[in-house]
Amino acid sequence: MKTKDIPEEATFHSYSNAAGGWGSVRALASSLMNEHVVGTGARVLMKQNKPEGFACVSCSWAKPADPHLFEFCENGARATAWEITERRATPEFFAEHAVSDMLSWNDLELEATGRLTHPMRYDAASDRYLPVSWQDAFDDIGAQLRTMAPKQVVFYASGRASLETSYMYQLMARMFGTNNLPDSSNMCHESTSVALPKSIGVPVGTVGLDDFEKTECILFFGHNTGTNAPRMLHPLEEARKRGVPVITFNPLRERGLVRFVNPQSPLEMLTPLHTAISSQYVQIRIGGDTAAVMGMAKHLLAMDDAAQAARRPRILDIDFIKQHTAGFPQFEERVRNTGWDDIELHSGVTRAELEAAATTYAGADAAMLMYGMGITQHREAVRTIGMLANLLLMRGNIGKPGAGICPIRGHSNVQGQRTVGITEKPELVPNDKLRELFHFAPPMDKGLNTVEVCEQVQQGNISAFFMLGGNFVRAMPDHDQIEPAWREIPLTVQVVTKLNRSVIVHGKCSYLLPCLGRIEIDQQTSGAQAVSVEDSTGCMHGSRGMVSPASEHLLSEAAIVAEVAKRILPPNPHLDWDAWVGDYALVRDAIEATWPDIFRDFNRRMWKPGGFSRPLAARERKWKTPNELANFILPEGLDPDPDMPADAPGVLRLMTVRSDSQFNTTVYSLDDRFRGVFGTRRVLLMNRADMDRLGLAPGTMAAAETVSSDGVQRRVARLRVEPFDIPVGCVMGYFPELNPLVPLFHHAKESKVPAAKSIPVRIVAETALA
16 A cells, blocks of 8 residues: 655546445455454444444444444545554554654645554653553643642543543533533534524434435535435435436536446446436536525525416425524515526536426425535524525425435534533533532633634743544644744643554654554453444444454443542542443443433433434524524625635635545545545645646646735645636645645634635746746
């Protein structure tokens, strides 16, 4: 497996095959072989996402009650192989490599070293991580934390830890005296958590797997399903075979939303047969989603006017609007007053395309709308999500079979962590219950989200950063501006399974605490433990470890949290951390006591095939909003980024994306076969007309520079420019390599999600930089 990223030696050629098919089979085989787990991997994969098996450690897509024979996707199999790999990063490895030498390694090189085996502490004199006993590590971490002001300590969670560990973690932080509980949701779907409660009264989606069987139309916005949630292609395939139209809005023609060959279908694998996923593909410009929805809404009103004039049935669900919503007259006025010229300008597509999409949508009695981070990571993300909800409300597509809104979450338990209290917002937590159960006074002031953490790091106001999974330093925006300040944090603690950038860029005192992975058997005093997670559709599932731990020196995440908690908190007769670690069922009892409406009979129901669903009032057309109605949200304009000069001469809009061989900051290879990129991630994919206008030939090495008004130069060099099917004025590159171009202040209004999907940049040939 190639790990050195040399863009000058990369190859580029169009990938015309469907998603899935033999390409996925070859990728699966390659993953198992590269990690030396062909036999073990094949056995374990048969249990993935199945009742009595284990929940995938990558994406959070739903787990069906009646699973397929192979209930895993290509990227899920990669994640499994990556976790159960035979590769090891032992103390001997760290003895051979100074930390400063590893600063030049890319993400793939770092994680490809394998599973961490021992707790380690950074030694400045030798510039190396050295082994340390668990006892000494916990004692020193606890001693340091006890000297610090709680509000200057941050407890970050990545979205991978189980419901049990997450509950323990948030409780420890709050008993310590802080709500500084940022999580990976702050960098992706926080925009959803802010927008949807205002529209429909719940912070999560309303769609269940059974809705795919009943829907008559599916709308997709800003999501690359073939890469980020491939198992969803199965219900999409089944819907398309029923004749259900799928309308996709995306700047890129993503392979998984164009064609799909089911690897579990012998007929499709052995013949040219495939399923065309999208019946209409609307290739909007970056950030053009609000304008596109405005165009659809405008045509719905026009069709409704015509229906009334002809005394035909209404296009709008006027009874639903009257009984269940507020704000429609004002929204209708805004839509009617918005001109088609503005809609076409900001959406980047024609009126005819949007009218065709609206006509298809109007012909369906039940429609679902799915969206991803192509929506949530924009300056106006909250506004856009409100518009998506408006479109559904116009035809009563919330709270009936086959209809609803579905934000497609990323990490395997990111939604579940929020459900059990991982949040910086105290109003989202049942503090009265915590006070009753554990007899302490929870802090009631707001904590720091991820952007605010970075701001405080720059100002020197963070004393300790505790990272429960993930790769925060690599995922955060504005790398070059924040990393120098990060090194001045007095204490950083990383609970991880593998080496990553957050281990290499560390505070003055740094601990590396290796933990069990979810697929590993977690043996405690009461026996082998099970954990639980929540999927994207709000269903809870149990998960059991399947393989022996990578090292006898590993501890579970729950055990690590408990050991730290015992050292920073006074004894509490109402909480026995050791008992909880010995039997996770006791933690689930506490979760049930804290949220009885959601987790009734938790221990019994966690093994229900398909999971048990959390109650969501909007599914029953009950609206937990201040006015007890669903609300039409008025959009303030159509410009996706009014604060940045994206349309100035020579300025392009950059969107950062994940590759086919990537999950979040974890990079499995340097190839992105769906986009025809092989051997590099240092690339800019542009419209050929923009390349010609800027004098950039294919293969040109260039630099991308952010256009902003703060006087800070943000620049990423040595990027290879290649032509691609992307709208004029738009350019694409990879996350997290291009995160240095995202200013910390460039985030979604209200939610503060970094706006990594629309960054104004100039592209300059490097030969012209000298």
